Amino acid sequence: MMAEEFDAKKVAEQIYRYSGGVKNVESFENCMTRIRLEINDHDQIDEQKLKEIPGVLGVVNDEQLQVVVGPGKVNKVEAAMEAYSGEKGINNRTAAEERAKEVKAEAKKKQKQSPFKSLLKDIANIFVPMIPAFVGSGLIAGIAAIISNLITNKTLTGETWNQIALVLNVIKAGMFTYLPIYTGINAARVWKATPTLGGVIGAVILLTGMDPNAPIKNLFTGAGLTANQGGILGVIFAVWLLSVLEKKLHQWVPDSIDIIVTPMICLLVIGLAELFVIMPLAGFISDGLIGGINWILNVGGAFSGFILGALFLPMVMLGLHQILTPIHVQMISQTGNTPLLPILAMAGGGQVGAAAALWLRLRHDRKLVDMIKGSLPVGILGIGEPLIYAVTLPLGRPFITACIGGGIGGAVIGAIGKVGAIAIGPSGLPLIPLIDNHRWWAYVLGLLAAYIGGFIVTYFWGIPTDKLAVERAEAAAEKEKNVRSLTGQENDPDTPTAKLQETTLQAVATGELKPISEAQDPVFAQKSMGEGYVLLPSGNEVYAPAAGTISSVFPTKHALGFTTETGIEILLHLGIDTVDLKGVPFDVQVTEGQQVAAGDLLVKADWQAVIDAGKLTETIVALPELGEAGEFELGKTGKVTAKEQVATIKSK
Template structure:
């Protein structure tokens, strides 16, 4: 019966993303089901968020449904089982199994189209590759790390005479199990990297394995061509493997185009391994070894010299890094530090960011206890947040409210400062965070880590309690978001909506991805003549809609084609989706905002079906207009250009 629950949840998720036929590929990480969506216009974001058990939804290059640890793997497995594919494999098209090469071709075409829509930069693509390579290994890191932690505790007890020597063999077995991951980690990474880069996984595994210099017998070494010193097994580590397999995949694909089909199976793998083996041993291993050792040494130097200050900065800025996906680059660095030092001193510091979220959530619970809608979300997200799973708190609680996210980051910085000040606190594996990381702290330094957690909890609580609770969060609401004592037709409008205009600057961002234009270019006299006010327009290339500024939603039209809001500085704003789209009666629009909601600039607030709007003969232009221009002292001119959703557009100075 338990499996039926997960299958039911998976079926509900499929229903709200447009069905299995709208999914190109599905994988999961520690907390999220990650789906590559073919047509984002078919995704019902609002309905998806209301599925029982769904803690939040994030839409980036993949659609990420947050379910929490323990549940996510069961739901993801039930979903792929219902389709008849494996995790990470391309979904069949047309609802039936197809030839594998044809399916892969369709998936590759779809993936390329999605990347073209997103206009990915090289670094964003690189971070996505790193994420895809290491996410499947996270359960292995957690399992092997816990086994290593148990082995360490038993080893200490054996040395202290607390247990008998008859446990020695069992401790050795635990170390062997742990070594099954970390001894051959290069091979696993090589296989995943080749699969991610489009090469043959087996060849990638061989490239990862040869970094270990198998078959090398003393006293005959292989010398570093730059220094003349013998190469060491594992030199260059994970960084070297990632680079070599990336090059290998390009070489292999090029050879496939050059070699006749009749000789391909013989010539391509032989030539690829020979060329890349020599390249890896004589060039990549020496250079990557220098890079990785310098990187590890440099980070250690920063932590040792900077102490509390370095810890504060790292803890403060880690969550913004997570939001932009930049944290993925830290994974190979963590692994290199574990290989060279036996533990990573970075992870305990970065884990403080999640602890700051916990403190902020508790402060919100205390200050905004009359808001039953908010406290219900906190109750659901807080337990997993304490265990180190921060996404529900981030995306469901602090980030939508704005200020609590910032004060939570300050709490993370305070916890990081404590860890940095104590020093020598490292984790023997990656994956867990929060309290779940305690058994994985190296050298019995777990008490110092606990002090850091408590400091981050306290810092996040105090900063949020006094400075981070917006008025909108304290409005008394029922669990469905309506005002306490209000009738069914009433709406909950927060006090922020009545805030006066304050002097200062307000940064606006693009509400959609597309071509930024001035209002005068809009094909509608009301907008182009700035009859209602000044602002900017975007001709959208994608249907994802974000808030153009931080502020409070005042009213959302029943037809969903427009809403009004008031910025935190008091600017009155209209966001209008398309031209004459009121006639479409809301059909192409799916907004997740309600009257009284407080939004942060760049926060996703809905979707619009561009094809449906065009099919109806309507314009798709999105206008953002400031209506109380009397309060504006200066507005920067619009520079027509291609722009991403959430990217800066104009800056407005109020009087």
């Protein structure tokens, strides 16, 4: 059976519909795999309907609503949502401010989040938007490292290759050199501080402009501060303090001077605290973490390999893996390679093995399989974030078994020993050319062990029980379908699957009715929005074409979404290009979620105002989701009266 074509516009519209409508979405943004929505009233979310949207691979309804659609698709859905609502991030605070104040506090009470869980979510929100930059820069860094390695080995010669490696490293440095700035900006957004102030606080740890021969002194030890001391941990804590201070100052400082005084005080106070307190303390903590890692390495053997390989995925999830970079750099400078990187790379191998097991055991879960298909190739290439955030972590148990798989691979490399990488780059297969002393075979053995270990542990112990129950039901249904096909029952008219539901459509107004192919709007005329009809109204009242539920009311009131009692989606579009009129000619009589009977009044339209504005009054009834799942028959054209039966729909 062919996979259903992904329709970003339809997905965007349904995300709004089942999230409580456009007015219930305060803002939204996308990361690599998901749309993240800030919701005013979580009670209006229909989580089950969101999960059933074709193309949606998962839903997380926490303080923030997250809808997973997968890499390569999320940007299309984000653009479609922007087009649907009319603006990026929508920000409906003006319309929903009073209601939001009441329901947000109530929603947070219901969720009962622990402080630790909230902190983990905040940290993830800081780093997830940077995943595309990590992926792109990491791959470029890997290519540059391979070229540099081949130059060192005299396999590649000539100034041209040196220039290529240099250019790639310059591009790569655009991400990793200024990572504290990006982290500061994102952290400020998460904690509702000014993003640019967060970026400046992040830049402070770079110590730009400081003379290395006359450094700023560490107040605790008297030693000179070094750039990036305390790393990302220090930046995150400093920006959190910034958010607390900035909110207080906004309350205390008079509005007339707030724009001048507040930023200056924030940067001065937090900047000084960062230089003289946070950087030294965060550096001490980071040194402690590094010391612990070095202790594990010194223990040696399979034990060290297992511990490091198993713990690296949680570190990636928290963004803490960046603190390992100085260790890699120091080891390479001292010994020529880093034995830590090949072991940590096994974590990605465990993810790959776990994803393969999920694919095999839950192969009837089309959404999950599609997600794995999109994430697995980059996982094999050493980019593990899509598999972590879109596949294993949301399911829970597979994340743990993937960690165990990484530990198994790490144990193999640790047992073999003396496996080091000469450069820092992506893990997975791209790391093979960077393994030193011709011991690439040991790295490959470890990678295979991680694949197999992650697969076996996940296959037998990592499948969520609820998912497994659904899979068994789907498998039984498929088996029954195959039996029906073999016995000739599939086309038996007496079987329930052969029966079609019939829905009658009425004329939504008095006027002249035509097939939708004669619409003035080419999008509707080409049936891009499905079958339906066009009506040139002569009266100002617009009525419901059938019994059902108002699923959405566009902010500009020029269109309504409607779901019939038989589950048919209907789009009622009032006029052509009337979105420009900002809803002025339309007095909508219903609200989202309201049940209506066939013929109930939906809208009072001032068609003369539409005409005076130079727009067409053609009103369109379209069936955007009917497709091949049903049949549409237009029974009457020409002059019609409101509420007169004009068409029928037969659907499965």
